[in-house]
Amino acid sequence: MTLEQLKVFVAVARALHMTRAAETLNMTQSAVSASVAALEASCGVALFHRVGRRIELTEAGRVFVPEAEAVLARAGAAETILADLSGLRRGRLSLHASQTIANYWLGPLLNRFHELYPDIALEVVIGNTAQVAAAVRAGEADVGFVEGEVEEALLARVAVPGDRLVLVVAAHDPRAELKALTPADLLDMPFVLREPGSGTRQVFEDALRASGLDPSQLKVVLELPSNEAVVSAVAAGAGATVISDLVTASGLAMGTLKQLPLTLPARRFYALRHADRYNSRAAQALLALVREPEAVPGIAPAAPVSRPRPRARR
Incomplete structure (x- = not known):
């Protein structure tokens, strides 16, 4: 058993896909498969089920994952100290x-x-x-x-x-002409937001609660996993979003986005x-x-x- 084999095993266990694991490791798929096979042979235990083109962790593999991760973490700490x-x-x-x-x-x-x-x-x-x-x-x-x-x-x-969050819509959105916003306006407009767990969404929802609004009452029409996807959907007219002023700077400068009058804390x-x-x-x-x-x-x-x-x- 080698550290390289443990590294490959953990990558495959996380991806549950030989090709994707090989890509993250910058290795060929055949090299990844050979490494896993060698580890299984050395310990005499099957770590993965091969189900058609899919792979799944066996019970032994599931139990072994945290142990392998702990060994790799200790090895990394030792390398750092050296x-x-x-x-x-x-x-x-x-x-x-x-x-x-x-x-x-x-x-x-x-x-x-x-x-x-x-x-x-x-x-x-x-x-x-x-x-x-x-x-x-x-x-x-x-x-x-x-x-x-x-x-x-x-x-x-x-x-x-850090930055400041801003409320923006597409430049052609009818709401782009609003000079002031009421709580009713916020609850009435469709929103495109980052996924739960993102810092941007957390800060926005905390600001709503501080203002006496319940974030669950927002009309969230799309939840997207990247800033660029959110801004692209908003610029196309999908709704409003609250996002970093660092992210909206180019859209505001090019005129594809319009900032609405909502003050959010830095x-x-x-x-x-x-x-x-x-x-x-x-x-x-x-x-x-x-x-x-x-x-x-x-x-x-x-x-x-x-x-x-x-x-x-x-």
Whole structure:
């Protein structure tokens, strides 16, 4: 049994598809299949059912998944510590970020980091706020960047200036001419929103509750998993949306979108790390960059690291 075989097994167990797992690993399908077969032969246990063209985890495979993930996490931590012994001249930094941050905010920060530490390999995975927090909690990400509030005792946070949510419709939508909005207007218009679990949707729904409105009363006609899909549907006339001003900037400039007069609070972004896991020098260097106002154009200094306080039980 090798670490490479465990890595392949976990990828296949997550995808339940040899070809998709091979794509994520940058391997051929035959190499992935051979690795899984070799692991099964070495331990004398079938880890997958082959049902036609589908594969399913056997009971042994299901039980083995968390054990394999734990071994890979420990191996990654050991590699990180050894890399730190050579300073910032080698190593890898795994980052997970929510969509708005990854697509519109993170680029200048990573460019500056690469200029300073060119030998540190950067790996970026995009998900929503809930997925990013889960990756940091599981040790799959060294640092996560999210838009939504995350209150978990295991996750330490660094607050950074973020963006502001805006309400927009298509430029040809009749509502584009509204000069003021009432609660009835909001509840009457169709909405295209990000999926539950996204930071953007969380902040919008929290703002509605603070204003005395129930988010469940909104007419949500579409839920889409990306900012670009949401903006495209809105520009085509599917309805209104509340989304980051970073995302709508080009549509507003080109005249395909129109902003409506709804004031929403500015929101902070958060850098997350696991409070109890080893914090590598590469991760420390990245967070230090976020704190330096002159380090990254357009990014102001961040607040100190904070660890959420457990909520009192009533």
